[in-house]
Amino acid sequence: MATTTAAERRQQARVEYDAFLKSCPTNQLLDRISDKWVSLIVSALADADGPMRYSGLGRRIAGVSPKMLTQTLRSLERDGIVSRTVTPSVPVRVDYELTPLGANLSCLLTAVKDWAEHHIEEVVEARERYDASSEAS
Amino acid sequence: MATTTAAERRQQARVEYDAFLKSCPTNQLLDRISDKWVSLIVSALADADGPMRYSGLGRRIAGVSPKMLTQTLRSLERDGIVSRTVTPSVPVRVDYELTPLGANLSCLLTAVKDWAEHHIEEVVEARERYDASSEAS
DNA sequence: GGTGCCTACTTACCAATGGATAGTAACTCT
């Protein structure tokens, strides 16, 4: 025994942390928000004032597959960030809209987008510098 | 001919959009920021004042695998968000620290984290409501 | 003096995630 090596300690830390993570909903929420499609969908819905339809979102975001679009919308609906209203007209019509909570969130995402737009040049420069110096090796 | 169906139009939209996306660095940057590990690493570095070591970050974030930790740190370094300093002491020592740009970004991520902490209850309630109503079906 | 540990990774493999494409239901239009 006494095989309490670094590997074991790491293992144990992981198990403890897992329990912590699973029980900490803030982390879950952070995960949800830190999703590519979530930010794109929320900002699309924020830009358009008024509801958007499934196909409209698909066209707006375009890079998204129907699968991911549905999946992400469902999870956002579950979290109370978007609302989904089905109008059983001739071909069904489904409208998605930000809830007040979602509108609140969209402010943050807009801030992130603005940051990205403001600082993109610095990042691009940093990348060029980095690439140049590693090529030179 | 004249097979210009919905599928074709969608295809074309996708191609156009792809070109747009590839050429739009803001979107790339948004992608980078919208990453689980990025937000965790940046906020870990922001919390600790002063540099953190590789193993320290690994312990702090714990759920991260060494692979992802290295990968994410490299990309953040490339983007000029963290700085990496190697001290060739007895066992090598590597320190990571936020650059000014990174510190700037961390404000945003802190805001997101705060939002998550403030609104988690609403989200949990929304989830319960959603799950209850779909179970009832 | 050799076994083992330290740090900071890299590598190989494998499961899960996400994307492309096609299909479905219910109905209308031609």
Next chain:
DNA sequence: AGAGTTACTATCCATTGGTAAGTAGGCACC
């Protein structure tokens, strides 16, 4: 009657990310 509409599922496959083990190079312990 066949094609088109909307809002999705379903299937398959590529890519991503996780797990675990290995690597380098030096020191400490036995």
